[in-house]
Each structure stands twice: as C-alpha cells, then as structure tokens.
Amino acid sequence: MTDQTVIRLEGVGKAYGSFRVLSGIDMQVHKGEIVALLGQTGAGKSTVMNMIMGTQEATEGTIRVAGHDPHAEFARLRGKLAVSFQTDRLLPWRTAVENCELGLLILKIPAAEARKRALTWLSRVKLDGAADKYPHELSGGMRQRVSLARALCVDPELVLLDESFSQLDHVTSRTLRQDFAAVVREYKKTCLFVTHRIDDAIEMADRVIVLRPKVGVALEESIDDTLRADPAQAAALHGRIAACMDGDPA
Ligand SMILES: Nc1ncnc2c1ncn2[C@@H]1O[C@H](COP(=O)(O)OP(=O)(O)OP(=O)(O)O)[C@@H](O)[C@H]1O
Structure with missing residues (x-):
C-alpha cells in the first residue's frame, strides 16, 4: 500500500x-x-x-x-474515520455545538479546546449563529450541516x-x-x-x-x-x- x-x-x-x-x-x-x-x-x-x-x-x-x-x-x-448518515442522528437534548463537540470529548480532548474546534467547524459549514440552538430549532439542511461539522471536527x-x-x-x-x-x-x-x-x-x-x-x-x-x-x-x-x-x- x-x-x-x-x-x-x-x-x-x-x-x-x-x-x-x-x-x-x-x-x-x-x-x-x-x-x-x-x-x-x-x-x-x-x-x-x-x-x-x-x-x-x-x-x-x-x-x-x-x-x-x-x-x-x-x-x-x-x-x-468519521461517518455521517442519511438522517442527522443528532442528540435532541444537546445544542448544535454540544452535538459537535461530543466526539471530541469522547476522544478526551479538553473541554475548552473541544468547544473551540466545534465552533470553528460550525462556522466552516456556515452555521455561525446557530451554535446554541437545539436540533428541533434548526431546518433539515442545518441539522445535516451540524452532522457534517460533527464528523469533520475530530479531524478525521x-x-x-x-x-x-x-x-x-x-x-x-x-x-x-x-x-x-x-x-x-x-x-x-x-x-x-x-x-x-x-x-x-x-x-x-x-x-x-x-x-x-x-x-x-x-x-x-x-x-x-x-x-x-x-x-x-x-x-x-x-x-x-x-x-x-x-x-x-x-
Ligand atoms: N444483515 C443482513 N442479513 C442478510 N442480508 C442482508 C443484511 N444486510 C444486507 N443484506 C442484503 O444484502 C444486500 C445488499 O444490501 P445493502 O444494504 O448493502 O445494499 P445497498 O446497495 O446499500 O441498498 P440500498 O440502496 O437499498 O440501501 C441486499 O440484498 C440486502 O437485503
């Protein structure tokens, strides 16, 4: 290889x-x-x-x-390796940024760094301003953007x-x-x-x-x-x- x-x-x-x-x-x-x-x-x-x-x-x-x-x-x-599916699979009780940083916290990235990276990736997928919204407050396209930011923010x-x-x-x-x-x-x-x-x-x-x-x-x-x-x-x-x-x- x-x-x-x-x-x-x-x-x-x-x-x-x-x-x-x-x-x-x-x-x-x-x-x-x-x-x-x-x-x-x-x-x-x-x-x-x-x-x-x-x-x-x-x-x-x-x-x-x-x-x-x-x-x-x-x-x-x-x-x-990061995965995103047909449905966004966001946790409804966590905000967009909290959904995003979840994978980082599981990987034991310090909380402040995880929050910074999650906010950066939400911005890169054009979701500035939506970080503190819950999934039910977002459109389907916005939820899928959160899902993509969540996939990308672990730097896979x-x-x-x-x-x-x-x-x-x-x-x-x-x-x-x-x-x-x-x-x-x-x-x-x-x-x-x-x-x-x-x-x-x-x-x-x-x-x-x-x-x-x-x-x-x-x-x-x-x-x-x-x-x-x-x-x-x-x-x-x-x-x-x-x-x-x-x-x-x-
Ligand atoms: N766990 C399983 N047990 C038995 N057969 C399975 C299992 N998973 C998938 N299959 C069968 O394997 C074949 C391929 O399924 P797969 O889901 O990989 O196809 P696909 O191309 O992704 O289809 P689709 O576009 O409909 O999602 C199908 O005939 C499916 O019924």
Missing part, C-alpha cells in the same frame, strides 16, 4: 449465511479524493461502507483503512457519507453538497460517499464507482471540472452510469 491509499479493498466478498451479496470487490480511495459509490438498491453499497467502518466483517479478501484492518483493529481507527483522515444529502429538498441538498465538497477540498480530507443520485455523484466526486449485484465493481470513471462544465460530456457519463446501474453492459 502506498501512503496515498486511504482505503484499499482486494478481492473482498461478503455473504450473509448462504446469501452472497458481494464478491471480488477491488477498489481504492486515495488521499484527498472524493469518491462516489453508486449502485441500484441491494447492490451492496451499505455493506461495503459497513465493512470499511469495521462494523461488519468481510467474508473474503482484505480491507485496509489508513493501513489497518477496520474490523480486527477497530480501536486503531478511532478519530481517524477519512469521511464516510451514507446518503447524507438524500432526504433534503433539491435546492438545500445542492447547496449543502457544494459547500461540503468545498470544505473537504480546502481541508484536504478524503471522502467516500454513497448516493443513488447520479447528478450528486457527478457534481461532487473526483471518481465514481458503480457496484452491480453479482458483478461487483461494474464501472469506475474519473471526473474533473472540464467534464462537469461540458453538458454533453456530463450527460454521456450520466448515461453510462445509469445504464450500468440498470444492468446494461457499461
């Missing part, structure tokens, strides 16, 4: 009893990359994320995250997002994606995100990986700003991804 590889999967398979969900998955995410993981429902996207998080064990192959086996060496990845090497923008309306989701991608790039974080929306992937990612049931990685393509700015190229990539997700030859 090179120093630049944050996630590496080699020949990874997963079976639930006799039900094989994934086999032969080879994929890598490099330092500073934003990679989108796409696939139709049931393709195994969440299973891949859970194995990378270490909450599920692969039944075949090798997984390394920042050089560690995420399942066997779960504790070694504490503070290096890797951020995993599982459909983090999918429950928001189109405009809110788009603004949040753009702001999040800008912050991730500015602070040189590495990010793997699951989405079922092809447009989200093309807009945010440096690379897309499409999983297909029984096939594994069915398509992998790099994306850059030149492609994003060219409607014809972006539409062609959209078509290739859609065809692949639908099961047509890529």
Whole structure:
C-alpha cells in the first residue's frame, strides 16, 4: 500500500449465511479524493461502507483503512474515520455545538479546546449563529450541516457519507453538497460517499464507482471540472452510469 491509499479493498466478498451479496470487490480511495459509490438498491453499497467502518466483517479478501484492518483493529481507527448518515442522528437534548463537540470529548480532548474546534467547524459549514440552538430549532439542511461539522471536527483522515444529502429538498441538498465538497477540498480530507443520485455523484466526486449485484465493481470513471462544465460530456457519463446501474453492459 502506498501512503496515498486511504482505503484499499482486494478481492473482498461478503455473504450473509448462504446469501452472497458481494464478491471480488477491488477498489481504492486515495488521499484527498472524493469518491462516489453508486449502485441500484441491494447492490451492496451499505455493506461495503459497513465493512470499511469495521462494523461488519468481510467474508473474503482484505480491507485496509489508513493501513489497518477496520474490523480486527477497530480501536486503531478511532478519530481517524468519521461517518455521517442519511438522517442527522443528532442528540435532541444537546445544542448544535454540544452535538459537535461530543466526539471530541469522547476522544478526551479538553473541554475548552473541544468547544473551540466545534465552533470553528460550525462556522466552516456556515452555521455561525446557530451554535446554541437545539436540533428541533434548526431546518433539515442545518441539522445535516451540524452532522457534517460533527464528523469533520475530530479531524478525521477519512469521511464516510451514507446518503447524507438524500432526504433534503433539491435546492438545500445542492447547496449543502457544494459547500461540503468545498470544505473537504480546502481541508484536504478524503471522502467516500454513497448516493443513488447520479447528478450528486457527478457534481461532487473526483471518481465514481458503480457496484452491480453479482458483478461487483461494474464501472469506475474519473471526473474533473472540464467534464462537469461540458453538458454533453456530463450527460454521456450520466448515461453510462445509469445504464450500468440498470444492468446494461457499461
Ligand atoms: N444483515 C443482513 N442479513 C442478510 N442480508 C442482508 C443484511 N444486510 C444486507 N443484506 C442484503 O444484502 C444486500 C445488499 O444490501 P445493502 O444494504 O448493502 O445494499 P445497498 O446497495 O446499500 O441498498 P440500498 O440502496 O437499498 O440501501 C441486499 O440484498 C440486502 O437485503
């Protein structure tokens, strides 16, 4: 593994009893990359994320995250890996800043430093002024921003997002994606995100990986700003991804 590889999967398979969900998955995410993981429902996207998080064990192959086996060496990845899910999972009895600093306090960062870092990250996700509000006082988009600030303020090497923008309306989701991608790039974080929306992937990612049931990685393509700015190229990539997700030859 090179120093630049944050996630590496080699020949990874997963079976639930006799039900094989994934086999032969080879994929890598490099330092500073934003990679989108796409696939139709049931393709195994969440299973891949859970194995990378270490909450599920692969039944075949090798997984390394920042050089560690995420399942066997779960504790070694504490503070290096942060996750944000489809729902914000904020604690309703804690304010935005208190939600944010929770992970830091668990990592035994002194309270004053934790508060400072939490406020800094709330500001970076454009939530100045909302620090003392409770989740029920915030909009869905604002709550998801708190969740992203909470993920980023532990200064993780890797951020995993599982459909983090999918429950928001189109405009809110788009603004949040753009702001999040800008912050991730500015602070040189590495990010793997699951989405079922092809447009989200093309807009945010440096690379897309499409999983297909029984096939594994069915398509992998790099994306850059030149492609994003060219409607014809972006539409062609959209078509290739859609065809692949639908099961047509890529
Ligand atoms: N704990 C489990 N036990 C048995 N089967 C499971 C379990 N978890 C997932 N599966 C099955 O594995 C397959 C892949 O599920 P997974 O949730 O990883 O897919 P996905 O691509 O994330 O789907 P979606 O987009 O609908 O969330 C599905 O057929 C699912 O039913």
